[in-house]
Amino acid sequence: MSWINSRRVAIGVALVLLATLPVWIGNPYYINVSSQILLFAVFALALNVLVGYGGLVSLGHAGLFAMAGYTGALMLDAGHGHFVAILAALVVTLATSAVFGVLALRSTGIGFLMITLALGQIVWGIAYRWAGLTNGDNGVNVTTRPAPLGISLASADYFYYATLVVFLIAVATMAVFVRSPFGAALRGTRDQARRMNALGYNVWLIRFLAFLFSGFWSGVAGLLFIYYNQFISPQVSALTTSAEALLMVISGGTATLLGPIIGSALVVIMKNVVSAYIERWNLVLGVIFVLIISFMPEGLVPGSVRLWRTGWQALWSRLSAPAARKTGEQGP
Amino acid sequence: MTALAVNALCKSFEGLRVTANVNLSVQPGERRLIIGPNGAGKTTLFNLITGEIAPDSGSITLFDRDITRVPSSHRAHFGMARTYQIITLFAHDTILRNVTLALLGLSPLRWNPLIDLDQQHDLVVRAHEALVRVGLDHIAERPLSQTSYGERRRVEIAMALAQNPKVLLLDEPFAGLSIDERRDVQELLRAIPRAVTIVMIEHNMDVALDFAERITLLHFGEVIMEGTRAEVVADPRTKEVYLGH
């Protein structure tokens, strides 16, 4: 019980800190970085549905993210209102997710990864080369932010709060999803697809629906991105974006709710800090990838827990009698 | 009416015939044993019956309903359940969750993304009941990774029983068990009511002999012979195929 209480206290403290962040952080630059963290956390949480809970590693999610962003931006550019643009973006992203899902789920494992990578590149190809539609390398500007309930989101503070609301809805949705029968079924298809089929589950359909769910939230994140950045260019749909999102999921720890959030914070902060000093973000990204995969393949959160535990046990066994040392070393 | 019938079933893998014109007819309530040496095509036959692989020709009926083209996942809903020779369980979950997943597979709740699975008392109660039947309820909350091999064999059976099947396919349920554990499983199988038709594959004939009413002998994918326990045991062909076992 004390564990549940401490967990609730932690969530409460986190909520209070998040809600008051503009007050104690003050500087609009850092508030904007916080908005970035939250919006990429939504993206990472969406990807984690497939990577963590479905065991399906996608390298094409930038395509879905950009599909929402471009649809929204182009609709706004064509003079439509925010409501229509957002709705159209989500519908188009869901439709794209359905196509991606049907094609990529012809395979699992490495095949799935390769197909999603190729599909993501198609979106990049459209964004970059089909200049008549997407304005090519020059990108598309988003001149205004929406004003829900008449509140303008033009300032860093208000945009942060809007992002926070969407982020909290995403987290709550994921939390419910993970504990639900459907969530359990999805994890089942990850661990024993064959058995799940024999038990009466339509494994393909479960994965497909999970793909749509993941695609939807990727689209939401893509919309947050264009409203935050007020500009979208083909770079957003590049493989780098998919890789960054995957790094967020993996670095934080897959199949956890907290992992992708921590991962997003880590990658966004790192990107902002690195970019402030050197223009070598890709190098740093690659090095982090290689280091994490080589030394902490289970992710930073579970990896740190493991190191913490082994460290604690080593300490404990050193403090206790020599007889206790053996049990300490055997550890889990 | 037959509970399960297999008619002229054939399957080849890259030219190698693993199931050659197999016929099988199991009556409701029957206890059927399928024996044969390694590579006789026993597990392939099960995989064909459950739909995990598709036959090249022939048909399969379940209670006189043709299920040859019915997807594997639907067959569970028609009352077919199976266990695996190679333990196929959810290693990250508790025993209880393993069995709950089996129950959920047949429940419309499985599509629900909004409710809390742990709060579905009906499923949890039924999962506990299935665990009582196999004598594992006292360790229901134990993670599967901390269970013994013999316990896992029984979880396999519990998952199949939980689905309340009409036809139960057991793929070497005694494989790798100690003598005591075998006795437990034998008792457990004997307690299954007659409403359940059972087809069992066993490589080691001795452990399953008491259980079998009729025996089918498979060799190189073909049915060599079929008959009552006494007939098959007495037949010289059994010894010929099976010598040393």
Place this chain on the structure above:
Amino acid sequence: MSLWLTLAVNSIALGGLLFLLSAGFSLIFGLMRIPNLMHGSFFMLGAYFGVSFLAFGINFWLAALASGAAMAVIGGLIERFLLRRLEGQILPQVLLTLGFAFIIADICLMVWTGDPWQPTTPTHLQGAVQVAGLFFPIFRLVIVGVAVVIAIALWLMVDWTRLGAMIRAGVDDAPIARVVGIKVSQLFTLIFALGAALAAFAGVIGAPYLSVYPGLDFEMLPLALIVVILGGSGSLLGALVGSFLIGFLYNFGQAMFPDLAYVILFLPMLLVLVLRPQGLFGKVVS
């Protein structure tokens, strides 16, 4: 008429380059079951190496061979000391290659700057030959010729040598190959180095034609991916057919629908995925 012919020659030349790139990719994928996401990076880094060698006045073919050799060493080292540590963990292996792709991209940007490099075609290969009243650019034909020679050599190696037999056994069933005494791990290193060398070699001989620029890596990688999805993993014939198909689609698509040329490349892949997921020449894995 001559426009179509030029397009056809360009298509075959690009097909030849793509074959050199994707043959290694396909063998690595077929044998090690990992899509090597730094294969495009091998191509680009190899091309940059070639550019630098040429700047020192080294002979064009020598530069291509030297670049291939250098990349074989780099690829071999990465396989031996990093990928090997993750043996059996396919996903971490793939992500490691992705990480290296980013590292290589940034190092190239640092060393060779963001400006494109286009080495001149070697003087003795400039110009065109006249056949039946039609002009063919010599260098394009040479690329095709080299690709064909290497294709035949690879085919001979895979189908007729002991090494090839081991590779085929490894592609079919690595665990069994290991059991019968084939040193699969050494084979992995060898094939990885060979694939890297072929990619780098292709990068150099393609440089006067494609030029070398940042982003070339992630342009070539999806092409190799498409070729392998089309042709089936581990199949040299599949890689050959897929390469020329993509070569033609790219050039003709570029001429007819410039906006959508890149997207058109993926259409046959999508078709194959739907109709024949194992690829045109791939084996069904049960």
